[in-house]
Amino acid sequence: MRRSLLRAVMAVVACSLVLPSLALAGYGDTIDMTTGVTEISRSVHSLHRTIFYICCIIGAGVFAVMFYSIFAHRKSRGAKPATFHESTTVEIIWTIVPFAILIGMAWPAAKVLIKMEDFSGSEMTVKITGYQWRWHYDYLDEDIQFYSQLDAAHNAARQRDSGVELEQFEHYLKEVDNALVLPVGKKIRFLHTAADVIHAWWVPALAVKKDAIPGFINENWAKIDEPGIYRGKCAELCGRDHGFMPVVVRALPQDEYDAWVADKKAEATTAKLDAQREWSHKELVATGEGVYQRNCVGCHQAEGQGIPGMFPAIAGSDVANGSLEKHLETVLHGVGDSPMQAYSTRLNDSELAAVITFQRNAFGNTTGDTIQPSDVRSYRNGQMQSLATDTGYFSNFNVTGAN
Amino acid sequence: MSTAEAHHDDHDHHGPAPGFKRWLYTTNHKDIGTMYLLFSLIMFFVGGAMALVIRAELWTPGLQIVDPMFFNSMTTMHAIVMIFGVVMPAFVGLANWMIPMMLGAPDMALPRLNNWSFWIMPFAFTVMLSTLFMDSGGPAGGWTMYPPLTLQMGDSFAFVVFAIHFLGISSVMGSINIVATIFNMRAPGMTMMKMPLFVWTWLITAYLLIATIPVFAGAVTMLLTDRYFGTSFFSAAGGGDPVMYQHIFWFFGHPEVYILILPAFGIISSIIPTFARKPLFGYDSMVYATASIAFLSFIVWAHHMFTTGMPLAAELFFMFSTMMISVPTGVKVFNWVATMWRGSMTFETPMLFAVGFVVMFTIGGLSGLMLAITPADIQYHDTYFVVAHFHYVLVPGAIFSLMAATYYWMPKWTGNMYDEKLGKIHFWVSTIFVNLLFFPMHFVGLAGMPRRIPDYSLQFADWNAIASIGAFGFGFAQLIFVWVIIKCYRGGEKATDQVWEGADGLEWTVASPAPYHTFETAPEIK
Ligand code: HEC
Ligand SMILES: [Cu+2]
Secondary structure: OHHHHHHHHHHHHHHHHHHHHHHHHHHHHHHOOOOOOOHHHHHHHHHHHHHHHHHHHHHHHHHHHHHHHHHHOEHHHOOOOOOOOOOHHHHHHHHHHHHHHHHHHHHHHHHHHHHHOOOOOOOEEEEEEEEOOEEEEEEOOOOEEEEEOEOHHHHHHOOOOOOOOHHHOOOOOOOEOOOEEEEOOOEEEEEEEEOOOOEEEEEHHHOEEEEEOEOOOEEEEEEOOOOEEEEEEEOOOOOOOHHHOEEEEEEEOHHHHHHHHHHHHHHHHHHHHHHHOOOOHHHHHHHHHHHHHHHOHHHHOOOOOOEOOOEOOOOOOHHHHOOHHHHHHHHHHOOOOOOOOOOOOOOOHHHHHHHHHHHHOOOOOOOOOOOOHHHHHHHHHHHHHHHHOOOOHHHHOOOOOOO | OHHHHHHHHHOHHHOOOOOHHHHHHOOOHHHHHHHHHHHHHHHHHHHHHHHHHHHHHOOOOOOOOOOHHHHHHHHHHHHHHHHHHHHHHHHHHHHHHHHHHHHOOOOOOOHHHHHHHHHHHHHHHHHHHHHHHOOOOOOOOOOOOOOOHHHHOOOHHHHHHHHHHHHHHHHHHHHHHHHHHHHHOOOOOOOHHHOOHHHHHHHHHHHHHHHHHHHHHHHHHHHHHHHHOOOOOOOHHHOOOHHHHHHHHHHHHHHHHHHOOHHHHHHHHHHHHHHHOOOOOOHHHHHHHHHHHHHHOOOOHHHHOOOOOOOHHHHHHHHHHHHHHHHHHHHHHHHHHHHHOOOOEOOOHHHHHHHHHHHHHHHHHHHHHHHHOHHHHHHHOOEHHHHHHHHHHHHHHHHHHHHHHHHHHHHHHHOEOOOHHHHHHHHHHHHHHHHHHHHHHHHHHHOOOEOOOOOOOHHHHHHHHHHHHHHHHHHHHHHHHHHHHHHHHHOOOEOOOOOOOOOOOHHHOOOOOOOOOOOOOOOOOO
16 A cells, blocks of 8 residues: 555656656747846746746656545545545644645745846946837947847738738847947946836847836846847737837957947948938938848838838939928838838938938938938937927936937 | 425516616616626626737737737737736626625615716726827826826727726715625625635725725826826926836736735635535634735735836835735635545536636736846836736736636526536636637747747747637637637526535525515525
């Protein structure tokens, strides 16, 4: 009797562990949490596996007893009901034993949590601001900052009934225009905040998920062990395009990271100079074509013909052939709730000037207009002035990140 | 006793008024109970249709059917309807029908209040659902309505707040009625520790409602004044704090999830002993476990907020207190299994649903324990793993308990046995599809799929397709349920007073169908 009971218990334990383990081994990355690439993410993962197995054993034990009873103690097999209906001893045992198991689980969990919350000794800081619906990264030690949003091709494909073949994208909805580039082997501090509503910056491989709360700053950290590309998503419902604000982290070895920083700084310097100087019409059109290809072609199409009923044509468009003011407004601020989003912070003044000049002089549009970066700048300044007189909700925040 | 009751039926002045007025003016606990139950059945299909819109959109990657904004208002409304329009009213309906009969009372203590608390609901839900047809659309910021997102909503927001206030008034009045009935209307000899567990769990639930609904009402009122009257409770720009809303909301919201499950514990604790033909194991410990769960439910709210950046000490406290809840919950499950142990079981439909409840609720409970572990929760939070968890406790949990209750007491309500074969088919089809629907959500959640998104990466495609098949299967299976109810109402094999061989309790001593008035003279309980 004793032996057979022992054997039954062993069988239950074995089944409850072997089956899930096999499943995890076979389909690991589509059915389970990633192990990740930081010490913390590995601790979290092993904590997750441990409690998962404990739950499996508890569940299997309870179900085994129950199903045995369902099998053996049924009226159709002639079972006569017993009359017992209480036992203080048993109640005490099944209160104390789970309690002990809980303490066994709480202890390692608390240790990991304390480690996660230890922000000391960080070597660099990135401030991450959530916007509807993109991220802004600000390297506080480097004077580098940029926006990061869903890649243009993905953005076009995800429009309703776009008809685009999604299989062509290896990481559908998890690709951005500018990834957050970080060095490996350094303790990086993240500061999280938001400009409009609450977002949450989540990268599973780093086991980092923190709410970005407007008006408040949250702290977090990661020390990445391996170079690679790590993808995540906004995790807190933030409105219409919540599903479309991915996070991509590109972790580089220190020397490559340093090179990237140098590049980025040089780029910024050139961009600054570009925004100040006078451009030729030809140069604007040529640059504008590139900007158009990268940002607008998914919807307005290669020949500017658009997709009837969804995306208007630029060729012959009233806006692209009409008042410049309206064109600037459309591109900088987008159009209401339509898929036409605001580009005021995604593109810099030179890019905006170029793409608008391009649209007004391509696809058969012949306005002959030349829009200089300084025109965009003065349009923005006019806007700022009217904003300042408006005591709206957001005027207390510094929401515009005009470079 | 049962024969003494029956003859009251034919006094006209005791019978129901004819026609629609009967339902509009009724103060009869059975009529009101029936109306609550029918209302929640209708809302179950409304909320279910919304779920099917969601699952249809999520069937394959890409956006095919709805706009993301409409998708968001579907997830929001689905939750509001299912919580406030289905599970809560259904439990109140059962309380109305069964609590007076279980206590040997002639009716609820406050019958006019009872009428009012029901009739507010269809009105409140008409207002709530009408927002879907307004220009600014229905609420789309999640049923939790976190600011600042929720404040971006158009003017239909005011209607939502208004409807919530009315639903709250209805719930609080219903709860006060239940408390008053339990304390004042028990038959002589029906001591507290003799009350059926369904009554006990409802008593405790009623207190949870009375304590938390006003808090929720306060939270949405602050949203309303932030939106329309220039206050800044939840806006940092004016010195407020958006996270404070979350604290207030979850101080209501966490007890709310126990409001949605404690009466289910009561139902299961009635059904298992009946079909095991053996008294409930550990009655006293069941009562104490329910009370401890209710107490603990007030000190765990911030486990919904582990990513908001709380201090370490708070995170540790809420992790430990949350883990503690699994102790009394475990006791309940062990007691049910011990009740089955060495019984003499048969498996009519109510028992099938009850056993299904125990198994699948336990799965949901175990994933809940995993979610309590803060470091792991930071990975699980706001993913489909959470969606899987709370749907396991709410669908094959709360909803299955409601179906079990319906099959269990329907013969008493209608006087006819339901079609056992159809009932069993309903159970098996529901059980298979509900698992197809919710089990894969664990996988995609762990693999990194956030909740509340209308489109997702290709790696999640297979499991989402399976979940959608499960959803449609489960949804259409509920038509069987409706058919069984209609058929049983229309006729069928006559039910005995006792109905079930192992049934025990006052409700089984009155005639089937239960006469319009029962226990006009109180029974004596030994
Ligand atoms: C995601 C799809 C999408 C992308 C990408 C996109 N647009 Fe648009 N665009 C639209 C839609 C839709 C409209 C129509 C908005 C409305 O009026 O409702 C529009 C309208 C316009 C118009 C006005 C056309 C007219 O005649 O009404 C201009 C000009 C324009 N977009 C410029 C751009 C530029 C420049 C870019 C790239 C920097 C761009 N768009 C990228 C979807 C897009
Ligand atoms: Cu977001």
